[in-house]
Structure formats: C-alpha cells, structure tokens
Amino acid sequence: MKKLIITVVGKDTVGILAKTCTYLAKNGINILDISQTVVAGYFSMMMVADGAKCRKSFGKVALELAETGRKMGLEIRCQKSEIFEKMHRI
Amino acid sequence: MINISEVLETNKMILEENLDVRTITMGVSLLDCAESTVKATCDRIYGKLTRLAKDLVKTGDEIGRDFGVPVVNKRVSTTPAAIVGSSCCRSTGDFVKIAKTLDRAAKDLGVNFIGGYSAIVSKGMTPADELLIRSIPEALAATGRVCASVNVGSTKTGIDMDAVRLMGEIVKQTAERTKSRDSIGCAKLVVLCNAPDDNPFMAGAFHGVSEGDAVINVGVSGPGVVNHVLKTIPHADFETLCETIKKTAFKITRVGQLVAQEASKRLGVPFGIIDLSLAPTPAVGDSVADILKEIGLEHPGAPGTTAALALLNDQVKKGGVMASSYVGGLSGAFIPVSEDRGMIDAVEAGALTVEKLEAMTCVCSVGLDMIAVPGSTSAATISGIIADEAAIGMVNQKTTAVRIIPVAGKKVGQSVEFGGLLGHAPVMGVSRFSCEKMIARKGRIPAPIHSFKN
Numbered sequence: 001m002k003k004l005i006i007t008v009v010g011k012d013t014v015g016i017l018a019k020t021c022t023y024l025a026k027n028g029i030n031i032l033d034i035s036q037t038v039v040a041g042y043f044s045m046m047m048v049a050d051g052a053k054c055r056k057s058f059g060k061v062a063l064e065l066a067e068t069g070r071k072m073g074l075e076i077r078c079q080k081s082e083i084f085e086k087m088h089r090i
Numbered sequence: 091m092i093n094i095s096e097v098l099e100t101n102k103m104i105l106e107e108n109l110d111v112r113t114i115t116m117g118v119s120l121l122d123c124a125e126s127t128v129k130a131t132c133d134r135i136y137g138k139l140t141r142l143a144k145d146l147v148k149t150g151d152e153i154g155r156d157f158g159v160p161v162v163n164k165r166v167s168t169t170p171a172a173i174v175g176s177s178c179c180r181s182t183g184d185f186v187k188i189a190k191t192l193d194r195a196a197k198d199l200g201v202n203f204i205g206g207y208s209a210i211v212s213k214g215m216t217p218a219d220e221l222l223i224r225s226i227p228e229a230l231a232a233t234g235r236v237c238a239s240v241n242v243g244s245t246k247t248g249i250d251m252d253a254v255r256l257m258g259e260i261v262k263q264t265a266e267r268t269k270s271r272d273s274i275g276c277a278k279l280v281v282l283c284n285a286p287d288d289n290p291f292m293a294g295a296f297h298g299v300s301e302g303d304a305v306i307n308v309g310v311s312g313p314g315v316v317n318h319v320l321k322t323i324p325h326a327d328f329e330t331l332c333e334t335i336k337k338t339a340f341k342i343t344r345v346g347q348l349v350a351q352e353a354s355k356r357l358g359v360p361f362g363i364i365d366l367s368l369a370p371t372p373a374v375g376d377s378v379a380d381i382l383k384e385i386g387l388e389h390p391g392a393p394g395t396t397a398a399l400a401l402l403n404d405q406v407k408k409g410g411v412m413a414s415s416y417v418g419g420l421s422g423a424f425i426p427v428s429e430d431r432g433m434i435d436a437v438e439a440g441a442l443t444v445e446k447l448e449a450m451t452c453v454c455s456v457g458l459d460m461i462a463v464p465g466s467t468s469a470a471t472i473s474g475i476i477a478d479e480a481a482i483g484m485v486n487q488k489t490t491a492v493r494i495i496p497v498a499g500k501k502v503g504q505s506v507e508f509g510g511l512l513g514h515a516p517v518m519g520v521s522r523f524s525c526e527k528m529i530a531r532k533g534r535i536p537a538p539i540h541s542f543k544n
Contacts, residue, residue, distance in 0.1 A: 005097055007097055007098070007101060009098075033091065035093070037094055037095075046094040046097045048091070058155075059152075079156070079157055080156045080157055083100060083159060084096055084097055084100055085092060086345065087341045087344045088092065088096040088341070089092075
C-alpha cells in the first residue's frame with residue numbers, strides 16, 4: 001500500500017483526531033502530514049499517510065476507517081493518492 | 091504535496107457533482123474464433139471472452155474503491171460479428187446463435203452490455219453482412235445485453251443507400267419484436283457513419299479490425315462537474331467561460347487516464363484510448379442540457395444552442411487532449427434525449443425538435459440519440475433520417491449516428507420508460523412529408539470531394 005489520503009468530513013466533535021490516529025497507529029500506518037479547515041461549521045481534515053508497513057489490505061483499511069467515522073457521525077474516506085496528484089498536477 | 095483544498099475539490103466532484111468513470115470497455119478481437127461450423131465458432135467466442143475478460147468487473151470495482159471514484163460500467167466490445175460469422179453462418183438463425191453466445195458470455199462475466207453485433211457496410215454488403223443485419227430484430231429480442239451497430243457510410247466511401255433503406259426496415263422490425271417492452275430493442279441498435287474502431291460507449295462499440303488482440307478503452311464523464319463550475323461564473327465573458335470548461339475537462343480526463351492505466355496494468359491488456367465524451371445520465375445534476383442552460387439558454391433548442399454546443403464540445407476536447415496522449419473513440423458531447431433529464435424537459439416544454447437536434451449534431455458527437463418517435467413512422471422516413479445524419483457525418487468528416495425508437499403503439503405526447511441508464515423519453519413528432527421515392531432508389535451516394543472546401 002503506497003501513499004494514502006484520508007479525509008474526515010463532518011460536524012466538529014471531541015476526539016475525532018484521537019480516534020482516527022489510534023486506528024492508524026494500531027495498523028502501522030504512518031501519518032506524514034495533517035491539515036484541517038472548518039467550512040460553514042463543518043470540520044474537514046486531510047491526512048497524508050504511508051501505508052507501506054500496514055499488514056491489512058487497502059480495502060479492509062478503507063472499510064474500517066469508514067466504520068470508525070460512522071460511529072462518530074463523520075464521513076472518513078481513504079483513497080490512494082494518485083487520483084489527486086493526477087488531477088491537480090501536470 | 092497535494093493540499094487540502096485540492097483533495098476536497100476532487101471529492102466534491104465525486105460526491106456531489108456525479109464525477110465518475112462511465113465505462114471501462116475491453117475490446118476483444120474474435121477474428122481467431124472463426125471456425126467452419128456455427129457451434130465451434132460460438133464455443134471459441136465464449137471461451138475467449140470468458141478467458142480474457144474474466145477479471146474485468148472485479149478489477150473495475152477494485153480501482154473504483156482504491157481511488158474513491160465510481161467506475162460505473164464494465165463492458166466488452168468485440169470484432170463485428172458479421173466478419174467473425176462470415177465463414178459459418180448461412181442463415182439469420184445462425185447469426186442469432188452468435189448473439190446468444192455473446193449474451194451468455196456477458197451474463198457470466200457480469201458486464202451489462204456487450205457490443206459488436208455489428209456490420210461495417212460503408213460501401214457495400216457481403217452476403218454475411220446482409221444476413222447479420224436481417225438477424226438483428228430477432229437477435230435483440232432474444233438477448234438482453236447485446237448491442238448491435240451498422241456502419242452505413244464514411245467520408246472516404248460515401249453512403250451505402252441500400253443499407254440505409256434496409257436499416258429503416260430493420261429498426262421498424264426491431265421495434266415490433268420488442269413492443270411489449272416499449273420497443274427497447276431499438277435502444278440497443280445504432281446506425282453510424284464514420285464509426286470509430288475504438289469506441290468504448292454503447293450501443294455503437296465494436297472492436298475494429300485495425301485493433302490488436304485485446305485493448306482497454308475508457309469513457310470518462312462529468313457533465314455535472316462542468317455545470318457546477320460554470321455556476322460559479324454566471325456572467326463571465328467567453329474567454330473565461332472557455333478557459334473554465336477546458337480546465338475542468340482536463341481534470342475529468344486525468345481521472346479517466348489514471349483509471350485506464352491502472353486497468354491496463356492490472357488486467358495485463360494494453361491501454362487503447364480515452365474517450366473524452368461528456369456523457370449524461372438521467373440522474374439529476376448529470377446533464378449536458380443543464381450546461382447549455384448554464385451558458386445562457388432557457389432550454390436546449392433555443393436559438394444559440396448550436397453555437398453553445400460547438401463551444402462546449404471544442405473546449406472539452408482542448409482540455410482533454412492535454413490530459414491524455416491517446417484520445418479516441420467518439421470524443422464529444424453526447425446529446426441523447428432519454429438519458430438526459432434536461433433534454434427530456436426541453437422536449438416536454440416544446441423547445442426541442444428532431445430538426446433542431448439534427449442541426450446540433452453538426453457540431454458535436456454523436457447524432458440523433460435515444461429519440462422516441464411514433465410507432466406509425468414509416469421505414470422510409472426512418473431511412474431518410476438515417477441518410478440525413480450519415481450525410482452530415484460524411485461531409486464533415488465526423489462520426490454521426492442514429493439511435494431512434496419508433497415505439498410500437500405510441501403517439502406524440504405519450505412517453506416511454508426504458509429504465510436505468512436508458513431513462514425515459516417523450517415521443518417526438520417527425521416530419522409527415524414522404525421521402526419514399528428517394529429511399530427506393532438503389533445504390534450509393536458517392537464520396538464527397540475532398541478539395542475546394544468552401
């Protein structure tokens with residue numbers, strides 16, 4: 001698994017970062033960069049992560065992250081980074 | 091490093107503006123499946139398709155999941171069946187057996203459409219071509235996933251008017267054979283001029299003889315994305331308008347390029363082309379008509395429509411060719427009626443007629459697409475409409491097509507429901523004046539002159 005982009009979107013609540021990071025740490029996924037913004041009361045966070053040492057498949061990680069988000073009432077998406085690099089860089 | 095606003099922009103396109111990859115289409119050559127008996131040919135066809143494309147659907151879904159972008163359709167196109175079956179098929183029934191084999195392979199592969207039940211008769215028909223064409227009504231009634239296409243002309247050869255006359259009758263027969271389902275057979279039958287060999291979009295997809303053994307072609311989409319970005323610049327001048335469409339088309343096409351390269355790598359099949367067409371769906375917010383309205387028309391069909399469409403089509407190509415080195419297929423804005431909510435509204439409002447649609451096809455791909463007309467429309471009139479479209483394609487060196495549905499038992503004002511991506515369509519009026527004498531003439535229209543272009 002190469003570079004991942006994880007996005008968290010939803011209403012701002014306590015522990016969003018903690019829960020997401022705990023999951024990533026447990027699965028050996030290293031966070032390279034985090035940025036966040038609040039648009040119209042909605043919390044948006046983006047993480048660039050390295051999944052090279054993760055033993056789980058990409059599909060499983062994406063599903064489990066989505067489930068972690070669902071429990072907090074948030075949407076967490078995990079995507080391979082190429083789609084963003086291709087779209088926004090020549 | 092990618093920044094958060096770029097990531098959010100991409101995800102907004104996917105989640106709110108219907109950005110998707112419309113189709114990954116695997117083209118498969120069936121030339122090496124031609125045997126001396128129908129059974130042996132069918133066995134070879136089934137064997138080759140289920141071997142080469144067995145992981146197509148799974149791979150398409152995996153790519154969609156990895157990048158978080160929906161890959162809506164996974165499809166297969168094949169060598170025109172008239173060529174594959176020419177050595178063994180001696181009756182229309184023999185060709186129908188090939189159609190049923192294609193249908194069975196498509197079902198077992200899990201693809202929703204398979205293209206290539208086709209004949210290329212730009213200059214003349216071989217006996218096999220004619221048999222295949224005559225088998226189309228039965229083949230489309232007996233199968234669910236097979237798409238048929240017939241190429242009746244080209245810029246280099248002119249138009250085979252014998253084939254045009256025959257196709258008028260075949261379209262009518264196909265409508266009759268599937269009348270219990272609103273003549274849906276005609277939604278899977280397209281008559282083309284200058285058909286490309288590498289088109290990934292149904293119903294006109296086939297794997298041309300100029301292609302390799304197997305190839306991955308990808309059709310991108312995203313009218314909703316273009317429409318959305320134009321909403322942010324409601325009164326911009328034409329330069330800004332064009333620049334904005336171009337940039338958006340670039341971004342959309344890059345996603346297609348990424349998906350195509352991944353599919354090619356994972357399936358071990360060479361990448362062919364990206365088709366740059368803006369392809370609408372009946373979903374709200376996924377409409378080419380809405381873009382025309384955003385440019386400034388009350389409805390498509392209003393004066394200015396042809397100019398707006400020409401502008402849109404050209405910018406999509408200009409942005410798209412920068413994003414991918416291999417562009418092909420149809421590459422233009424699609425303007426089907428039943429598959430585009432805004433086009434349906436325009437017809438229902440009385441803004442859009444078959445004649446205006448014909449004018450629009452002069453500046454965009456692909457042609458008169460998914461148009462329901464009264465069941466009483468004569469075969470000669472349908473041939474006349476086909477001939478008009480083919481003439482536009484022939485003279486302007488572009489692909490044109492007709493996918494028209496003379497809905498058995500329905501009149502102007504009624505509507506038909508095809509369901510799914512095929513959508514629903516109001517029945518449109520056609521000219522009541524006859525072209526029978528012209529259509530009855532035998533032979534072909536000569537190729538146009540390629541010089542003195544004024």
